[in-house]
Amino acid sequence: MRREGGWIAGTTIVVLVIGLAVAVYDRSSAERAGREAEALRRSEEKFRLLVEGVADHAIFMLDPEGRVANWNLGAIRLIGYGEEIVGTHYAILHTDEDRDAGIPEEVLLEAKREGKSAGEGWRVRKDGSRFWAEATIRVVQNERGEAIGFAKIVRDVTERRLAQEALERTRDALAVSQKMETVGQLTGGVAHDFNNILAVILGSLELAKKRLQPEDPRIHRLLDNAIHGALRGASLTQRMLAFARKQDLKPVVVDVPELVRGMSALLKFNPAIRVETRFPIELAKVKVDANQLELAILNLAVNARDAMTASGGTISIAAREEQAIDGLAEGRYVALSVSDTGSGMDEKTLKHAQEPFFTTKGVGKGTGLGLSMVKGLAEQSGGVLMLKSRIGEGTTAEIWLPASQDDNVPEPHAAEPSRSAPRSNRPVSVLVVDDDLLVLDSIAAMLDDLGHAVVEARSGEEAVQLLRRMPKIDIVVTDYAMPGMNGLQLAETVAAEHPGTPVVLCTGYAELPGSAQPDLPRISKPFDQAALVAAMEEVMRARADARSVLPLRPKRA
Template identity: 55%
Template structure:
């Protein structure tokens, strides 16, 4: 094939390629800009047929505003620089506009002579429209963000420098965009937070977890602080690359101040309620203890006189002891009132219990009121804590007496209810109802509904704690029973304590154990040298007297420091120390003793219902007040524990 034939064949192929393209307008211009060829792509989106446009100047595709100078400039640039490219509006045959990308290349012969131009045009109207919509959307978003004044909304670069700033940020941070753009956002943090590395931690958390949110103090331009809620989100490219961070901050200073003020008000209210409760409790406790002390003092004074006459006073002393024991029980109940107290449940013979309390009850309620008991001949034992039940009866008897200012009769009765179905938290079974009935004024519906609420009392300031009935109710519930209060205004009140019969529990039949008196005999131990430590001289003397009655030799110390001095001077077999002492507590004394004499037996005594968590956990404890037999048992326990160790 000759070179001429080869060239002709190649030309034909290129012509065929150009004529097959429909997405681009590809045509030629002569050196002056006249159209000399036209492909289907040019015909499709410019609208001219080849015979309509060939021989016409290409400037007719330009808008009237550009037609006189832009086409000429385009050709000159292409000839001079070897290429011209631009985007702009072009005009179709029908007069409509389209957005075009235009490339013009010069065509030269083998001698370098310019013979024309190759022009390629692409219709980018749809992309232009999309770009324009995106621009308008971005502009709307920018205006939206910039118009927000309640939130600081701004961007950070990868290092944390501010790259955008809205009106909200300017309003409550105080910086203009010109002042803060390019600065690191850590300047908004306090010195303490910057020293702790909080800004860096915030960005690291946002990058790692996809979000960071916190509240804290931030600093304005003028140095004042505000309480801020901060959210930081990472900004990523479609391929996941981190581009920066979006940060939104809200000034919550007013809300925080309002919350703090509300908290102060609430705390003041709670404190006022607490003081009111303490006032009621103090006066009421004094009233209840005065009742018990009246029995103690009255019995002892009478006993003192009768002893001089050679009369047997054992009954009077017994009444005094019983009243004092009930006073100790009342103290424990008051101190433990806020907590659920474990009860020593046992089989209790109600007839014997009430009969044994007869003298105490009569002395407590005084003259003018009589006590009548109504018990069946056969009454099964019940599950109860005998000491707490005695205290409950004293409370109910005092309430009944106070309801009858002109005197009357208090009836204490018991009744067995068989086959009680499940109700009000009761398990099915057999129960005994122990009732205290008065002939007093009774209560209206509202008073009756509030009667078991803590601190509610109708007796006036200093005449009742408002805890008597709640204690009875708590005792009944903890014992597996219930407390029922019945009253009608003008017709008296009936208080019922429901207690499970001891032979039935959760439907299982058990043998009825017989209530037994606790062993009153002290536990015998070998004579010891005991160091007794207490800051109260009366209590210390009383403890020493009990110890000597038990056959022990006693050393007395009035403080922890004095106890340590005596230990350095005497051989001691056992230490008995109070917990709460000024200067050095019993706990601190134990720690000092354990350092030098780790094997020395120690017993801790306390008047608190419970000691702080962990206090004296390694030694036995004895609650005040205690009897001689209880002291002897605690000593035996301390010795046994020390021997086992």
């Protein structure tokens, strides 16, 4: 019995100890759970006090599944949701594209794995509007390190993004501008040198043809072909100068609708292509070089024609008035557009379309300078060229030109009949100035062929010294671009030291500085003998009265 009684007593003690331990454990667990609940309550209270005072950030508390549990006033202000967002998954703030791609879920997984997830992207307000957001999600853990939710912070950085995009566009535009400026300078320099070469070729061919015996027509035909090739080269350099914005423009007040109507014969293509025009009744005039604008319109129309398929299409030429846009001086502009229903261009082609020598046409079908020339004309005239195009929808090219304050369009007039001035056989003494020996010899040969006395100088400084020693020079024919004293400076020196001595300025650039006298006679290289004679006659006629005009006509071969 003792043994049994002892066993019963021992068992009872063990049971009592285990019960006591369980009670203590339950009490400890309850106390710990209470402490955790109190800590969570205090944490939530701190969160509420902290975040509700933040107005420029949207702050959300999310449960472990990503549903909104709490939010601050900044969230209400920024996103627009009220009590109705409680219990809603935070993915409602993402775009449809993000939700379809599963991005909200990926962000929560990354936050659980890494402790936080941060990034930028488009977010959606309650009213459906979008804003660019800087968003961060941090995991919230309890004392045991278990995730009990997430804290999400969202900031509207739309203005910063727009500023960055504007800065990037400005940088891109500056880079393109600098590249085009460099290419333009290179192109202008090449055109100048090429014009000098063409001047030598054209002048020499012309003199050779004059002195050739007429018995062999094949030689004459070969020389004619060579002269025609030189003239085509001159036309190419003019396009290069137009792109480089170094062409010699003669702006006048132009009525754009009237100019286009006058081009009707030039704008007749094959019967499958219809050309239509649309102009408002009262359209402002523009001040531009009429011949160059006509050539630009023709270039755009030919490009439009070439974009059509064999089935044809429509070319629309229209104009409207606009106010200045970014990059243009304040004021009114006339936007002249040429649109087609052709194949259109993709974004890559459109981006490069205005670059020099860029073409989508086959070999031998285009130089790639057409749009560059139009761009150069627009910018040199104070405007801009804009292109819009989409594959399968055609292309629209717009030339924006400043509206003219003067509405008086010059009346076309017939060429002035040549004066019946008495002719004299007295030769003219001509001082020819050019730093290029080949060009110098070519011009001197042209004048010598006419029977005039020629004095040569290879620099402006040498020409000044010759004039001081030989004051009987009748006329000076000088190059513009020379090292040291250029042709313009030489002309000013001649006017100061030898008043009344006329000067003809020859230039391969076809553009003079703004300080140059607008009435200073000039001739563009390359030129033939007849053009040189005409320029000299004009300048000497301006100096002398009609009775003393000197004959400068070429002698008969």
